[in-house]
Amino acid sequence: xxxxxxxxxxxxxxxxxxxxxxxxxxxxxxxxxxxxxxxxxxxxxxxxxxxxxxxxxxxxxxxxxxxxxxxxxxxxxxxxxxxxxxxxxxxxxxxxxxxxxxxxxxxxxxxxxxxxxxxxxxxxxxxxxxxxxxxxxxxxxxxxxxxxxxxxxxxxxxxxxxxxxxxxxxxxxxxxxxxxxxxxxxxxxxxxxxxxxxxxxxxxxxxxxxxxxxxxxxxxxxxxxxxxxxxxxxxxxxxxxxxxxxxxxxxxxxxxxxxxxxxxxxxxxxxxxxxxxxxxxxxxxxxxxxxxxxxxxxxxxxxxxxxxxxxxxxxxxxxxxxxxxxxxxxxxxxxxxxxxxxxxxxxxxxxxxxxxxxxxxxxxxxxxxxxxxxxxxxxxxxxxxxxxxxxxxxxxxxxxxxxxxxxxxxxxxxxxxxxxxxxxxxxxxxxxxx
Ligand SMILES: Nc1ncnc2c1ncn2[C@@H]1O[C@H](COP(=O)(O)OP(=O)(O)OP(=O)(O)O)[C@@H](O)[C@H]1O
Ligand SMILES: [Mg+2]
Numbered sequence: 001x002x003x004x005x006x007x008x009x010x011x012x013x014x015x016x017x018x019x020x021x022x023x024x025x026x027x028x029x030x031x032x033x034x035x036x037x038x039x040x041x042x043x044x045x046x047x048x049x050x051x052x053x054x055x056x057x058x059x060x061x062x063x064x065x066x067x068x069x070x071x072x073x074x075x076x077x078x079x080x081x082x083x084x085x086x087x088x089x090x091x092x093x094x095x096x097x098x099x100x101x102x103x104x105x106x107x108x109x110x111x112x113x114x115x116x117x118x119x120x121x122x123x124x125x126x127x128x129x130x131x132x133x134x135x136x137x138x139x140x141x142x143x144x145x146x147x148x149x150x151x152x153x154x155x156x157x158x159x160x161x162x163x164x165x166x167x168x169x170x171x172x173x174x175x176x177x178x179x180x181x182x183x184x185x186x187x188x189x190x191x192x193x194x195x196x197x198x199x200x201x202x203x204x205x206x207x208x209x210x211x212x213x214x215x216x217x218x219x220x221x222x223x224x225x226x227x228x229x230x231x232x233x234x235x236x237x238x239x240x241x242x243x244x245x246x247x248x249x250x251x252x253x254x255x256x257x258x259x260x261x262x263x264x265x266x267x268x269x270x271x272x273x274x275x276x277x278x279x280x281x282x283x284x285x286x287x288x289x290x291x292x293x294x295x296x297x298x299x300x301x302x303x304x305x306x307x308x309x310x311x312x313x314x315x316x317x318x319x320x321x322x323x324x325x326x327x328x329x330x331x332x333x334x335x336x337x338x339x340x341x342x343x344x345x346x347x348x349x350x351x352x353x354x355x356x357x358x359x360x361x362x363x364x365x366x367x368x369x370x371x372x373x374x375x376x377x378x379x380x381x382x383x384x385x386x387x388x389x390x391x392x393x394x395x396x397x398x399x400x401x402x403x404x405x406x407x408x409x410x411x412x413x414x415x416x417x418x419x420x421x422x423x424x425x426x427x428x429x430x431x432x433x434x
Contacts (some may be wrong), residue, residue: 032155036077050110099136102431106265111290116306117277120347122149122297125274129417130393137269142227145276146234153389154219159230167238172255174208196247240281257289293343299356340426346375381408
């Protein structure tokens with residue numbers, strides 16, 4: 001017979017060995033680094049200008065970054081910092097190379113969510129983050145999933161659970177409870193507003209004093225930051241249930257939204273959420289903070305089936321939040337939650353597969369104009385990644401056949417461009433309402 005004591009003993013044993021095992025499988029030179037991009041990529045794929053025009057312009061102005069010539073040829077290779085410096089300074093045909101960004105508006109937020117496991121959420125989040133960074137945007141990704149796929153893919157391996165979404169939620173509980181208690185004290189004639197006391201186990205962790213920036217870590221991409229996750233943050237689901245009990249008026253689902261509201265409006269352009277394969281406290285926080293909801297799904301019947309139940313359960317969960325309407329100061333959050341856009345995206349799609357084509361038609365019939373036009377194709381370029389999951393953008397095209405690389409990149413590019421189009425519409429509407 002085995003009880004929790006046996007499990008605890010096994011865990012203690014594993015923790016003792018953890019450092020050693022990590023050392024065996026990890027070496028510092030294995031740290032994730034961002035590669036340089038060739039002048040072909042910079043011209044045709046990143047700036048979308050003729051390669052020789054770009055070469056000419058760079059040659060004409062030696063004060064612009066000149067990249068490095070690699071041994072194997074005449075091409076110059078540029079870091080993303082150099083690409084961004086060129087982007088800021090160069091105009092081609094009197095057109096700026098800077099991407100669209102409305103003035104005085106905060107970053108647009110998109111959640112990639114579906115409770116179907118393996119739907120392609122993390123792959124989509126990783127590729128959209130990288131594509132947006134190459135497009136000149138400053139990106140923050142928030143990993144809501146304790147499987148931490150996105151954190152690992154972004155090169156983060158040593159994350160303490162205080163600095164994850166779990167920490168953000170506990171910090172919010174402390175701060176919101178303080179605010180509510182202060183409001184109760186300030187209320188005229190000592191109205192019957194309850195005062196809540198949180199146990200020292202929560203208040204003594206010091207999370208209430210953490211600053212917004214404490215949760216944000218840099219990645220090997222100079223313009224991508226991350227609020228990472230880690231396996232220990234799985235505890236959030238369990239802890240949150242207890243937290244709600246400690247303060248039933250706490251709008252638990254708005255913790256991350258409030259946190260993000262405290263980031264200066266101009267610090268980022270795009271904030272992307274990778275969600276866990278479940279509806280729970282973490283995914284409700286992601287969905288609630290999102291302006292745009294992107295729902296990836298594989299092209300099989302069962303995936304269609306679970307995507308259908310996902311939207312049903314999400315609808316119910318969002319409807320349930322209405323009781324919080326009067327519990328927060330006016331103007332801080334709007335209920336019912338309204339997305340500026342909701343889209344379905346097929347992933348792992350094989351254009352030559354009859355079943356996939358039939359399922360795609362079925363998805364279009366059901367979800368109509370909510371269905372994105374460009375599915376993400378199944379590609380060996382993504383399957384074949386090494387120790388860190390790498391995006392097609394990170395992979396040097398010389399590492400595989402050029403055709404495989406181009407095809408994969410074209411598929412992610414089309415899906416990203418469509419995503420950017422939808423974000424732009426939502427962003428403009430946000431700006432117009434200001
Ligand atoms: N376009 C693609 N081509 C080939 N393989 C893919 C593609 N998209 C995803 N995969 C593979 O499918 C698996 C699941 O993808 P991913 O981790 O992105 O799904 P997920 O929805 O985030 O999963 P989870 O629910 O566990 O978080 C991974 O092994 C990934 O490499
Ligand atoms: Mg995932």
